[in-house]
Each structure stands twice: as structure tokens, then as C-alpha cells.
């Protein structure tokens with residue numbers, strides 16, 4: 001048994017954990033990062049990167065289809081999958097391991113577990129055990145794992161998780177998907193475009209993307225329907241079975257059945273708290289690890305949690321933001337400096353994280369929806385505008401269809417949230433993020449003149465709708 005003493009120990013080398021290491025090392029501390037699978041985490045190999053690589057051809061097909069004079073050729077699926085494989089480095093993390101080494105930080109391969117105050121025990125694949133003691137902080141960054149609902153026969157039918165969908169080698173001809181959130185919508189559309197001819201989406205509720213403004217899910221459902229994806233709202237799987245020839249049969253709550261070659265379950269994720277030794281710190285393994293705005297566990301001097309594990313916002317960019325706050329605050333505290341500088345508090349999560357759903361139409365949003373703002377007691381006024389009537393959008397393609405909505409705090413005259421749905425709206429959301437998080441008064445926003453003819457002219461239209 002080897003013992004290591006170091007300033008900071010990070011458990012989990014996903015985007016959040018890696019960024020904590022980066023920040024503490026930049027500040028002059030030493031750091032060890034514990035990783036049991038691939039350095040780079042879920043995002044790099046099984047989530048953001050492969051899903052977006054698979055969605056890009058569908059995105060371009062949509063664009064080309066809207067511009068007369070361009071021809072759409074057949075999709076070469078094997079080349080699309082080969083590009084996906086390049087994007088995920090063929091599931092080889094040596095590049096990331098090198099990046100960690102160059103920080104420099106120490107990569108410890110194995111499963112990390114809290115075994116005492118400031119102590120993590122790492123068990124390698126070969127059973128070798130290393131006990132690592134942190135002088136200043138232990139940061140947990142173990143991410144999240146998919147949830148499989150307790151439906152009769154579902155687990156036995158060996159459904160796909162998002163990992164199977166994003167690393168797909170052979171696109172099933174018949175695909176069924178359970179869920180109506182981001183993973184379900186993105187992967188349904190990607191796989192349908194890549195050859196899943198019969199695609200059925202089984203949605204428990206009455207709409208897609210239930211956390212964003214309703215019009216976004218409605219536009220997406222309309223596009224799904226047009227492209228031949230069969231969306232069944234207000235429907236649940238009651239029983240699932242897989243026959244000897246591999247066919248999966250879903251018995252649905254409305255009495256109908258769906259047959260498919262593969263079934264993707266995309267019903268959300270839960271924090272990866274299992275076997276992490278959270279009891280050592282008196283924490284409940286069934287819940288996300290609660291943290292304060294410096295990402296520290298309340299009541300602890302040394303334990304922090306960043307990324308999906310703390311349940312604030314399950315998004316890579318938010319995990320990395322939290323990691324920057326966390327790494328910097330650990331360094332400040334280690335040096336006896338003030339930990340009260342503005343950059344040492346997580347305020348962005350509180351505004352409502354920016355997010356892009358890379359479907360066609362894309363959906364991008366930041367801040368609060370109108371309903372959420374009203375629930376929080378704000379004095380709200382919301383304005384909407386049809387994106388198809390914006391010159392820059394119209395020029396992007398015939399029949400451009402989209403919508404935007406701004407939610408205004410009437411008392412302070414600032415934006416609480418903005419949502420866009422339509423082709424190519426991904427890049428619009430950062431301007432909205434600046435307006436929302438910097439609380440730019442509408443009177444000032446009026447002077448941020450959008451270029452003509454760009455889709456950004458939507459800003460002018462929304463402000464005019466508001467009455468400026």
C-alpha cells in the first residue's frame with residue numbers, strides 16, 4: 001500500500017474534475033486526479049461530443065433541404081460513424097492523460113472512495129490500493145449515471161443507454177425511444193436521419209423538452225412528425241420483452257404495442273454517488289451532493305463537489321464553470337487569501353444555465369421560462385416573435401420556421417430569460433446569456449444594434465414588441 005500526500009485530490013476526470021485540477025495547479029498547488037475509466041469523462045467519449053458528431057449531418061441535411069438549387073446526396077453512414085470515432089479519439093484517453101500530466105498533475109487510475117477526513121483510497125483495476133491524503137481539499141466530480149425506470153421486463157430486455165446510442169456501430173432499422181428530454185430528442189433525430197426508418201418516441205408527458213418554453217417542444221414535435229418520427233404523447237411503457245430473434249416489444253399504456261430492433265431509454269440521470277464513501281462525510285448517497293456557492297459541502301472545511309454530481313445543472317459548461325470557481329476558491333483558502341471575490345462564488349447557476357439542444361430545429365435558452373419566473377414571484381411580461389419574419393432568418397432557407405421569447409422583469413426592466421427555437425439558433429444564446437447574467441437594462445440593450453441581415457435582428461424585433 002503506497003501513501004501519497006498532495007494539496008488537492010480530485011475524484012473523477014470528467015470536464016468538471018479536469019478543470020478543478022487545471023485551476024489549482026495554475027495557482028501553484030499540487031493535485032492528483034483519480035479516474036476509473038477514461039480521462040475526459042462522459043462528455044468527451046459518450047455524451048456531448050459523439051452526439052453532436054452524429055447530429056451534424058442531420059443539421060446540414062436540413063440546411064441544404066431549405067435552399068433550392070442544392071442537391072442532397074445519400075448519407076454515407078460509415079463515414080459519419082468514422083468521423084464520430086475520430087471525435088471520440090476511438091475511446092483512447094491518452095491525449096487527455098498527457099494533458100493532465102502536462103499541467104502538471106498526477107493521474108491515478110482506479111476507483112476513488114472517501115475513507116476518512118481528507119483521505120481518498122484508490123483501488124486500481126489490478127486490485128492495487130493507494131491511499132491519498134489531501135492537505136487542503138478533496139473534490140468529488142464523479143458525474144451522473146442514467147436512470148432506468150422500473151418497467152416490467154425493461155432491464156431484462158437489455159435496452160440501450162445513451163452510451164449505446166452515441167457509440168452506435170450499426171443503426172437499427174426499427175428504433176423505439178422512451179423519454180421526451182434532451183437525450184431522447186437529440187438521439188431520436190440523429191439515428192432517424194442515419195437510417196432508423198421506423199422510429200417511435202414514447203413520451204410520458206404531453207410535450208417534448210418540458211423544461212423549456214412550450215413553443216420550442218411544439219416546433220420540434222412538428223418537425224419530428226414531418227420527418228416521419230412517430231411521437232406518442234401521454235403514453236408509457238407498461239411491459240417490455242425481447243424475443244429470441246432480438247425484436248423488442250413494448251406494451252404501452254394505451255393498449256397498443258410497438259416493435260423495434262433496439263430500445264433507447266433516455267429518462268434522465270442521477271448523481272454518481274454509489275460506493276463513493278459519502279457516509280464518511282455524513283452525506284446521503286441517494287441525493288446529489290449539496291454544496292454552497294463556493295462548491296463546498298456545508299459544514300465541511302475540505303470537501304467539495306462539482307459537475308453533475310451536485311445536481312445544479314447537468315451540463316458540461318456549467319460543470320466547468322463550477323470547477324473554475326472551486327479550484328480558485330480552494331487556492332485562495334489554501335493561501336489564506338479572501339474567498340469573497342465575485343469570481344469565487346457560483347452565481348451563474350442561479351440565473352438558469354444556458355443550454356442548446358442540437359436538434360432541427362435547434363432550441364437554445366437561458367434563464368427562466370415565463371412559468372418559472374411567475375412561480376418565483378417576479379412581476380413578469382413576456383414578448384414573442386416569429387423568427388421566420390426576421391430578414392436574416394428568411395435568407396437562411398425557404399420555409400424557415402422558428403420563434404423567440406423574452407421574459408422581462410417588469411420591476412427592474414431586465415431580461416430574466418430568453419428562448420429561441422429554429423434552425424441555427426445555437427449561436428444566438430450567448431448574447432442572451434450576457435444580457436441575462438449581466439442584467440443589462442432594456443434601455444441599454446436597445447443600443448446593441450444587430451447586424452443586417454443576421455438572425456440576431458430578432459433582438460431588435462423582441463425589443464420593439466416590448467414597446468421600445
Ligand SMILES: Cc1cc2nc3c(=O)[nH]c(=O)nc-3n(C[C@H](O)[C@H](O)[C@H](O)COP(=O)(O)OP(=O)(O)OC[C@H]3O[C@@H](n4cnc5c(N)ncnc54)[C@H](O)[C@@H]3O)c2cc1C
Nearest residue numbers: 012014015016036041042047048112143307308314315316
Ligand atoms: C447523450 C448526452 C449528451 C450530452 N450532450 C451535452 C451537450 O451537448 N452539452 C452539454 O453541456 N452537456 C451535455 N451532456 C451532459 C454532460 O455530458 C455532463 O453534464 C458532463 O459530462 C458532466 O461532467 P462531469 O465532469 O460532472 O461528469 P462526467 O463527465 O460524467 O465525468 C465523471 C468522471 O468520473 C469518473 N468516475 C466516476 N466515479 C468514479 C470513482 N469513484 N473513482 C474514479 N473515477 C470515477 C467517471 O469514469 C468519469 O470519467 C450530455 C449528456 C448525455 C448523456
Ligand SMILES: NC(=O)c1ccc[n+]([C@@H]2O[C@H](COP(=O)([O-])OP(=O)(O)OC[C@H]3O[C@@H](n4cnc5c(N)ncnc54)[C@H](O)[C@@H]3O)[C@@H](O)[C@H]2O)c1
Nearest residue numbers: 149179180181182183184204266267268269314356357358
Ligand atoms: N445538448 C445538451 O445540452 C444536452 C444533451 C443531452 C443531455 N444533456 C443533459 O443530460 C441530462 C440528461 O438528459 P435526459 O434527456 O436523460 O434527461 P431529462 O431530464 O432532460 O429528460 C428525461 C425525460 O424522461 C422522462 N421520464 C422520466 N422518468 C420517466 C419514466 N419513468 N418513464 C417515462 N419517461 C420518463 C421525463 O419526463 C423527461 O422527458 C439533462 O439534464 C441534460 O441537461 C444535455
